[in-house]
Structure formats: structure tokens, C-alpha cells
Amino acid sequence: MKLKPSLTVIAALALGSASLSSASAQTTIKVASLMPLSGGQSAIGTQARNGVELAVREYQPQFKRLGLTLQFLPFDDQADPATGTAAARKIASDRQVLAVVGALNSGVTIPVSAALAPSRVAMVSSASTANQVTDRGLKNVNRIVARDDAQGPAGANFIATNLKAKKVYVLNDKTAYGEGLANEVEKALKGRGIQVVGNEGTEEKNDFSGIIAKIKLQRPDAIYFGGIYNQVGVFIRQLREAGVTTPLVGGDGLDSQELLKIAGKSAENVYFTTGAAPVEALPAAKTFAATYQKTFKQPAQGFAVYGYDAAKVVLQGILNAAKANGNKAPTRAQVESAVRQGNFKGLLSGQASFNSVGDRKAATLYVMKVGGGQVKLSTTLAVKPGRS
Known part of the structure; x- marks a missing residue:
């Protein structure tokens, strides 16, 4: 015998079905990051990724008030263009991902941005400085750091003015980042009448004896190395062990406490330019530094601030686009436009806005000095890092 369900049962089932439907229809927005989380550059990549996570946690309540669930998807690009591009394809296929913080390395950012465009x-990007990152005019690409043609000349000016060098040996790590910086430094040095006695690229990671021998013959007043801490740290140690005390200058790829660990006591008379002031230098960063230490059980460094600031630009852009869209999840195109048009105030990277190609219109660069087992502020430089 068939029993007819009562109206009460039918209503209850309908209500339950509606509740399940509502739960499944909850709008989720995702923000991804692309950083080297494994391999030789994992120290700075992890710092940047952690900075992004803290920004996401801060913004989640604001998204929740709009009925939006904000999620964070970190990807490991291993500082490798092919790995980064593979991750970009995954990101593009997930329609809930509206924006990306990254990549860290210029050599990864360039192909990844083309894949996502x-x-x-x-x-x-929180750290990609190569001119080509924005010179291609892609609408989806922006960065909070100064370009090579701003950071390179700043390093060259420091070498000429502060170190008073007349002869400089220039090195790079054969990446888009390192080559870009080194070429801009060479150009600026020659423009000031300073002799560049060598300019070479090297992918060497372990034995720099051949290069050091050439440096000894040339006897430069300063060395510039466009590269990353894991390679340059080994070079510095071997350079000092060979008795060469010449000042060494680099870019923000040296901005890691790992440089001190790798180079050890040899990390003396070393300088680097960076867009992030030391965390302890500004009162506004105290809360961030304390939260970072409590959350990740390690002190925040420059790349953590880079990641945090870049993430805030992304998240505020999405939030602005959502509000303009009637407090609903925006489209990727709406987010792309909102990010490019927004004004932002970074924790340590300052107040800024983007120009027509995604470069910041103005910024401050800091020159840091490494010595005595510490990294301290040497001088501050104001620059215009973007072309119009």
C-alpha cells in the first residue's frame, strides 16, 4: 500500500533542500599567490606567501559582510618559468580565482602574466623588477616595486656618490631579474663616467674562483651583483676568503636573513637596494611584525612586507569591484580594472597608485648595509619607478 506524504513532511523536505541549495550556492572568491616555496629561493618565497596570508585574514571579515567567502590558494612556482606557467593554467581554469599576488621572480612573472592575460x-607582483614585466602593456599586470631602470640607477648612484668608486665590476645571475638590474647599473655608471671593468653573467652556484681571479686582476673599487641571496651569499663568502674586501652592492634579491647564514662572517661591506624599509624602522609595522612572529614563529623580513602590501592592493581592488557590482562577486575583468585604477597605501611601501602600464608612479628606495651580523638602513632614495 502506498502512503501519501503529509504536507508537513513535504514542507520539511523542501526547506531542507532549500537550505542545502543555499549552502552550496555560497559565493566563494579566491585569491592565489605564486611564490618559490621550495628550492633555493624558498626563504624569501615563504616570507612573501606568509605576508599574503596575513592580508587575506585581515580582509576576510569585510568580504563576509558582503556575503562573500574569501579563500587563499598558494602555489609553488619553484622560481621556475615552466612550473609557474603550469600553475597559471590551473589558476585560469578555476573561475573563482579573481586575482594573483606574484610572481616573485621576473623570469616567472613575464610568462605567467602572458598566460593569464x-x-x-x-x-x-610583490617583487618583479624587470622592465619587460610592464613594458609589454598587458592590462592585467601591476607591481608595487620599482623597475630595473629605477633601482639600477639608484644602486649606481650609491656606488658613485657614497662609495666614490671609479672602477666597478658588474655581475648577474643570467635571469631576467639579474640581467636587467646589471644592465641598468652599467648604463648609469657609464653615464657618470665610471669605468665598468667587467660585466658578465654566471649561473655558477658553488665555485666562483675563476670570476674572483678576474676581479683580483682588475682591482675594482666596487662590485655589483644582480642576483639572489642564495647565489650571491656563496660568492661573498668565497670572495672574502680570497682576501678581497671590495664593497659589494646588489638589488632586493639580497633582502633575506638567509644571506647572513650563507655568507657567515664574510657578510661585511655589502649593500643592497630595496623598496621595503626594515620592519623595525617604522612604527606602523610593529603590529604586523608581532602578528607575523606569533603566526609563523619567525621574524618578518622585507619580502613578507612585499607580499602583504601586494596582497592588500589585490584585495582592496576586488572589494572595490564587488561594491561597484552591487555587493556581488565581480568579474575578472572588473577586478582587473579596479586594481589598475586603485590607490593604495602599503605598510612599508607607502602611498601609491599605478600608471597606464601598471608601474607605481612614485616610490622610495632604501639602501641597506650588511655587516656585523646585522642588516641596517644606510640611506633613503626617492625615485620615479614607472614610465608614463
């Missing part, structure tokens, strides 16, 4: 996925 057709899908209109906005990117804000």
Missing part, C-alpha cells in the same frame, strides 16, 4: 586574471 587572455583570462583577465589581475596580477600584482
